[in-house]
Amino acid sequence: MKASYFPGCTLKNKATHLDIYARKCADVLGVTLEEIEEWQCCGGVFTTSKDEVATKLSSVRALKEAKAKNQPLITVCSACHNVIKQTNHAMEDTQFADKVNRYMGEDAYDGSATVYHYLEMLRDLVGFDKIKEKVVNPLTGxxxxxxYGCLLLRPNKVMQMDDPENPQIMEDFIRAIGAEPVVYAYRNECCGGYIAMEDPQSAKKKSNRVTECAQIAGAEMIVTACPLCKYNLVKNGSELPVIYFTELLAEALGVKEVSNE
Amino acid sequence: MQRIGVFVCWCGSNIAATVDVQAVAQALKNEPGVVFSTDYQYMCSQAGQDMIKEAVAEHNLTGIVVCSCSPRMHEATFRKTAAAAGLNPYMVEIANIREQCSWVHKDIPTGTEKAIILGKAAVAKVNLNTPLTPGESPVTKRALVIGGGIAGIQTALDIADAGFPVDIVETKPTIGGKMAQLDKTFPTLDCAACILTPKMVDVAQNDKIRIFSYSEVEEVSGFVGNFDVKIKKRARYVKEDLCTGCGACVEKCPMKKVPNEFNLGMDNRPAIYIPFAQAVPKVATIDPNACNMLKNGKCGLCARVCTAGAIDYTQKDEIIEEKYGAIVVATGFNPISMDKFDEFAYSQSKDVITSLEFERLTNAAGPTAGKLVRPSDGEHPHTIVFVQCVGSRCENCAEKGKEYCSKICCMYTAKHAMLVRDKYPDIETYVFYIDVRTPGKNFDEFYRRAVEEYGVKYVKGMVGKVSPEGKKLKVQASDLLNNKQLNIDADLVVLAAAIEPDKSARPLATMLTASMDTNDFFTEAHPKLRPVESPTAGVFLSGACQGPKDIPETVSQAGAAASKVIGLLAKDKLTGNPCIASSDENMCNGCSSCERVCPYGAITYVDKEFRMPDRTTKVRRVAQVNPAVCQGCGACTVACPSGAMDLRGFASNQIIAEVDAICK
Amino acid sequence: MNNKMQNLRDEIILRSGVNPSKCMACGKCSATCPAYNEMEYHPHQFVSMVKSGDIEPLLASDSLYKCLTCFACVDRCPRGVEPAKLVEAVRLAAIRQQGANHLKPDMVPDMLDDDMPQQAIVSAFRKYTK
Amino acid sequence: MQIKEYKPLIVAFCCNWCSYAGADLAGNNRLNYPAEVKIIRVPCSCRVNPMFILRAFQRGADGVIICGCHPGDCHYTSGNYYTRRRMALLFSMLDFLGIERERTRVEWVSAAEGAKFATTMNDFVEKVASLGENKRLEDLRCKR
Incomplete structure (x- = not known):
């Protein structure tokens, strides 16, 4: 199976692990990821305002290319996923799409591409059962x-990944690679996000709340899909290691050395 | 040819001021069929009516046109006048020259011209009128009550009191419904069981009432006064007539780990069980999904200990067929699922419970014998947070919550918090509310007592997040009046879940051809003036199946439904509306188009023998309208492709005659 | 409400697509907001103040830049009001004024550390500047 | 030849339970509307056979309006839904035959909406009057 792939700026820089292992694992799972040519940064956050056109163009270009190749568009970074998926949804509104399409050259885009987060790809296109079969180093015990943070799940009306209050997709993923998921209430709360830039204290409070909650619930490790979540949790002194889900997957599939964390 | 009399009313100056009534009477005199035409100041007065009667006798009239006020006002009056004069009452037509003419037009020529045209249309219609007689149908003097909660119980008792036999069909092994699960009732705080169980016993002992427990309605056909109902009595593997309810089998059953639905899964029951001590009928039931004997033929212990010989592993579902004159729906409600509201962590912690679970938790007959403890570890709670409006008053969240106010939550939450504070003054209680709605007798006083005397902390605001952390539930909420975000360490969180109609209501409504609203509550015939009747004749509504209700309201509605049923069953025959559809069998081709559009299921098909011109006979499928069920909307007349279906009183040729008269 | 405020209010409502009249004042947005304590005006106040046209205090408030756009208020609002979109529309009204960018490029270097992901920088720019 | 002021001829079908009562209420409140509107009472808007409308046009009516209960409020629970569907079909056929869309209308008027009844009729008559006489379907043999 072939799919278009949008890595995003952070994955080329501070979060290379998220990207590298995503590609390696896709190979093992029989998915060929074709990186969008000359992709541009998604902008990090979706602007909800109806008169914000320019901020959505980069996402629309990526979507349009995937659509032209008739491939699903795969994202890994939570932020990219949130922005691109919401942009795609916004493009279903023809009035808004008309404004955007003025910048799109000859071919108009209409919001008809399908966007999958890598996790959704694992669940819906590959299947957790198949992953279970391919696991060589189960992370037993x-x-x-x-x-999850906030970006993957909300707004649920658009994201439609899972139940936003009681998601299961990552837990199922953790089971598929042989480990034991630990459910804790703050798994879908915000880490503080970009506020870390100008008000690090505010971000610290939010991040610590998440790690505390996970720790009390008995987690030994936190897994995430978002570079900013990882940054905030680690930076603010998480006692638990924070790891990208692609790293764990790579470990289980035997394409990464087993970490000692 | 008809002999028509035209009577133009002045209505004092109401009509006469803008309509030249004499000109109208004069103009209509020349219409076909008209043999007499006159005007008078007040046609509806005794003198006016006498004038009509005299004219009928004198001119040998066969039809009457009254040009007067709206037929909605005096059609019935003039029909009675006609009947008194020896005419068929349906030979009267009204031309509305007041509301729809003199009152809305200003100058006399315009008003007069229009009044003449309206009169001509009425004359054209009467020319085609035929005498109509309302049909009659017998009434089966027995009522069916579907649902054995407090609504069904009260309705059944009241109907039986009037001397009519009643059957109650209840899906659970016992009657009692939700009220049997409650602890105390607001605003008087008497114990639910103490006031309910005597009524249950009354039902059991009333020889006019039969209880079909563990049963459901399978099929309904027929119509008002004459319903045919099939009831499926599910196999309970215990002979009801032999079982004494001694409970020996329940005690001995080795399969003790079945979640107890009566306690909402908070404890376990055996595979053979009696839901609670005061169950009616007090008969054991075997759960076929849990019983080893039924699943794999190994055990049989209950049969061995039963001295009455009541256990019967071979029992089968049984279909009972019965005729009823009236059906009362009392299917009640359930709290909605909390699955979609996991910001309150219902699925993550045993200590987040619904209000109904809380009732069981404080009920002396409940899983903890009435001791209020945390379900997770059995420890005494120190702080309890109540959250109101969970799933109620939601917009656009059909798959999540409900748009309406569930009505009972404010009061039971006040009750819960008050009872907690009364029994355990050391427990802090918080109630998060959006609005406190207490419109009921002594309701607001009750709520105020909870706040002022019992020290329940009411906080205007909502809970945003519940996070189970260790033994505590961290509750994050807003306090709007103090403009603060609160963080409370709670031991127990109680969610006032929205209520919704029982899931069995929707298929039942289809069987009964009774209408429902978008929330699956049954629709009443009129929201104000006929609140306990369904638009479907002979079907009545009792309790929360019609909308959220508390116990006093339910009981009064149950009584009202019973009185409507008694009014129906007291009649020997039902007189129908004669303006109903009828099919010309010679034109009907049996296509079923009419049957499909009929909202009442009044149309059925019969195979009928027809004599052909060549003296042979031929069997054809033709439509038949049940005159007792048809309400006369006329949907079928338009759906009929062959023009076989017509509506009496509003026949196609009559309406066309009116159109022609207006357009002439 | 004067004319100018009326226009601004209408513009904010139009731009955000939020109808503040749908709010039933339950306060769940503020109950669930992770940035509540950093805010001078809280999500429910944004809704009610926009509704009444009392927008000037919001434009001047630092609360605009404390919202994390985590959408908890959007998903949990029982009435579908979507307060976060309203906050964004007010913020845009503020930063679109001349020279009103909240974050200026020369401020950025001091905010960075070695591990700060690009995502944070681009997000902050998108939220705080025009 | 005498030139008469053109006055359109309007046939209004009103259901007995809502719209006819609404028309009565307009009368009770003395809300004026043109006398060109002549009301025919039917039990339910779904009693109106498309044939009746064609007949009216054939006989020289310039406009036909059907009034029923609001969706969801039908006395017979679903009659007005049938009306809506049937008339959508009929009106598009009439359109095809060259009868202007403005000559036909379905309107929901409740028993409490006397004012709506009057404004609807004023508006409808004005629109039809602006179209002039209906000539397309009129059968000249039936001309007055």
């Missing part, structure tokens, strides 16, 4: 707390 590891108690892992999934950290």
């Amino acid at each position: 590891k108690k892992i707390g999934a950290y």
Whole structure:
């Protein structure tokens, strides 16, 4: 199976692990990821305002290319996923799409591409059962707390990934690689996000709340899909290791050396 | 040819001021069929009516046109006048020259011209009128009550009191419904069981009432006064007539780990069980999904200990067929699922419970014998947070919550918090509310007592997040009046879940051809003036199946439904509306188009023999309208492709005659 | 409400697509907001103040830059009001004024550390500047 | 030849339970509307056979309006839904035959909406009057 792939700026820089292992694992799972040519940064956050056109163009270009190749568009970074998926949804509104399409050259885009987060790809296109079969190093006994953050799940009306209050996709993923998921209430709360830039204290409070909650619930490790979540949790002194889900997957599939964390 | 009399009313100056009534009477005199035409100041007065009667006799009239006020006002009056004069009452037509003419037009020529045209249309219609007689149908003097909660119980008792036999169909092994699960009732705080169980016993002992427990309605056909109902009595593997309810089998059953639905899964029951001590009928039931004997033929202990010989592993579902004159729906409600509201962590912690679970937790007959403890570890709670409006008053969240106010939550939450504070003054209680709605007798006083005397902390605001951390539930909420975000360490969180109609209501409504609203509550015939009747004749509504209700309201509605049923069953025959559809069998081709559009299921098909011109006979499928069920909307007349279906009183040729008269 | 405020209010409502009249004042947005304590005006106040046209205090408030756009208020609002979109529309009204960018490029270097992901920088720029 | 002021001829079908009562209420409140509107009472808007409308046009009516209960409020629970569907079909056929869309209308008027009844009729008559006489379907043999 072939799919278009949008890595995003952070994955080329501070979060290379998220990207590298995503590609390696895709190979093992029989998915060919074709990186969008000359992709541009998604902008990090979706602007909800109806008169914000320019901020959505980069996402629309990526979507349009995937659509032209008739491939699903795969994202890994939570932020990219959130922005691109919401942009795609916004493009279903023809009035708004008309404004955007003025910048799109000859071919108009209409919001008809399908966007999958890598996790959704694992669940819906590959299947957790198949992953289970391909696991060579099951992470047996590891108690892992999934950290969704806010970007993957909300707004649920658009994201439609899972139940936003009681998601299961990461937990199922953790089971598929042989580990034990630990459910804790703050797994779908915000880490503080970009506020870390100008008000690090505010971000610290939010991040610590998440790690505390995971720790009390008995997690030994936190797994995430978002570079900013990882940054905030680690920076603010998480006692638990914070790891990208692609790293764990790579470990289980035997394409990464087993970490000692 | 008809002999028509035209009577133009002045209505004092109401009509006469803008309509030249004499000109109208004069103009209509020349219409076909008209043999007499006159005007008078007040046609509806005794003198006016006498004038009509005299004219009928004198001119040998066969039809009457009254040009007067709206037929909604005096059609019935003039029909009675006609009947008194020896005419068929349906030979009267009204031309509305007041509301729809003199009152809305200003100058006399315009008003007069229009009044003449309206009169001509009425004359054209009467020319085609035929005498109509309302049909009659017998009434089966027995009522069916579907649902054995407090609504069904009260309705059944009241109907039986009037001397009519009643059957109650209840899906659970016992009657009692939700009220049997409650601890105390607001605003008087008497114990639910103490006031309910005597009524249950009354039902059991009333020889006019039969209880079909563990049963459901399978099929309904027929119509008002004459319903045919099939009831499926599910196999309970215990002979009801032999079982004494001694409970020996329940005690001995080795399969003790079945979640107890009566306690909402908070404890276990055996595979053979009696839901609670005061169950009616007090008969054991075997759960076929849990019983080893039924699943794999190994055990049989209950049969061995039963001295009455009541256990019967070979029992089968049984279909009972019965006729009823009236059906009362009392299917009640359930709290909605909390699955979609996991910001309150219902699925993550045993200590987040619904209010109904809380009732069981404080009920002396409940899983903890009435001791209020945390379900997770059995420890005494120190702080309890109540959250109101969970799933109620939601917009656009059909798959999540409900748009309406569930009505009972404010009061039971006040009750819960008050009872907690009364029994355990050391427990802090918080109630998060959006609005406190207490419109009921002594309701607001009750709520105020909870706040002022019992020290329940009411906080205007909502809980945003519940996070189970260790033994505590961290509750994050807003306090809007103090403009603060609160963080409370709670031991127990109680969610006032929205209520919704029982899931059995929707298929039942289809069987009954009774209408429902978008929330699956049954629709009443009129929201104010006929609140306990369904638009479907002979079907009545009792309790929360019609909308959220508390116990006093339910009981009064149950009584009202019973009185409507008694009014129906007291009649020997039902007189129908004669303006109903009828099919010309010679034109009907049996296509079923009419049957499909009929909202009442009044149309059925019969195979009928027809004599052909060549003296052979041929069997054809033709439509038949049940005159007792048809309400006369006329949907079928338009759906009929062959023009076989017509509506009496509003026949196609009559309406066309009116159109022609207006357009002439 | 004067004319100018009326216009601004209408513009904010139009731009955000939020109808503040749908709010039933339950306060769940503020109950669930992770940035509540950093805010001078809280999500429910944004809704009610926009509704009444009392927008000037909001434009001047630091609360605009404390919202994390985590959408908890959007998903948990029982009435579908979507307060976060309203906050964004007010913020845009503020930063679109001349010279009103909240974050200026020369401020950025001091905010960075070695591990700060690009995502944080681009997000902050998108939220705080025009 | 005498030139008469053109006055359109309007046939209004009103259901007995809502719209006819609404028309009565307009009368009770003395809300004026043109006398060109002549009301025919039917039990339910779904009693109106498309044939009746064609007949009216054939006989020289310039506009036909059907009034029923609001969706969801039908006395017979679903009659007005049938009306809505049937008339959508009929009106598009009439359109095809060259009868202007403005000559036909379905309107929901409740028993409490006397004012709506009057404004609807004023508006409808004005629109039809602006179209002039209906010539397309009129059968000249039936001309007055």
